[in-house]
Amino acid sequence: MKFLLLAAGFLSTGLILAAPAGAQEVRETGVQQPGRVIVLSKCFQCHTDAMFRDQRQDRRAWEATIYRMIGRGALWTPEEIKLMADYLGAEYGAAAKPAAAPR
Ligand code: HEC
Known part of the structure; x- marks a missing residue:
């Protein structure tokens, strides 16, 4: 005891x-990018952004990626999934700069 x-x-x-x-x-x-905070706190539970920061794809594809992570054990609410897909689709979309480029 x-x-x-x-x-x-x-x-x-x-x-x-x-x-x-x-x-x-x-x-x-x-606060203007709530999805970023969620991505940082949720995705990093299992791996760093090295796993996905070089990827460029649209929001739909990011949503599919998120659901793939759920298949690997992640537990997220529909609201968190929406915000993360919004953020990833905007910041890591097909037209986004390569990760190595200065911002
Ligand atoms: C429950 C743990 C877990 C969480 C949380 C998680 N991932 Fe993953 N992720 C994995 C595992 C396991 C792999 C496979 C690692 C390997 O292949 O070595 C992976 C691989 C990936 C890959 C490359 C392979 C693929 O399927 O595309 C991407 C991209 C990815 N994660 C993105 C994300 C993003 C974005 C988030 C946050 C929304 C996230 N992950 C959160 C477990 C997780």
Whole structure:
């Protein structure tokens, strides 16, 4: 029992320490692109953007990619899927600049 309490204490300390970093990310990325914040927090649960940042495809294809990730275990709401597809289709669309190009 004592161990459990100790473990819970460490866990909540970790959560408190992690909070400011998350808040800062939201401030930097801004509220005008909610999809970006969701992509950063959701896609990075399994891999970095190295997995998809070089890809250029339209919104429909990005939506298909998102559903492929659900097939691999991701759990997202329809609203999160819509926002992420909107963001990826706009920022990583067929006409978007190559990832290596300066922005
Ligand atoms: C539940 C874990 C998980 C999450 C969350 C996840 N992915 Fe993936 N993703 C994978 C796995 C597993 C692979 C296959 C890795 C490999 O082939 O080495 C993959 C591969 C990919 C690929 C290349 C292969 C393909 O099927 O196209 C792309 C593109 C991709 N992910 C995009 C995304 C995007 C965009 C998001 C956020 C919307 C995301 N992933 C979130 C697990 C995940």
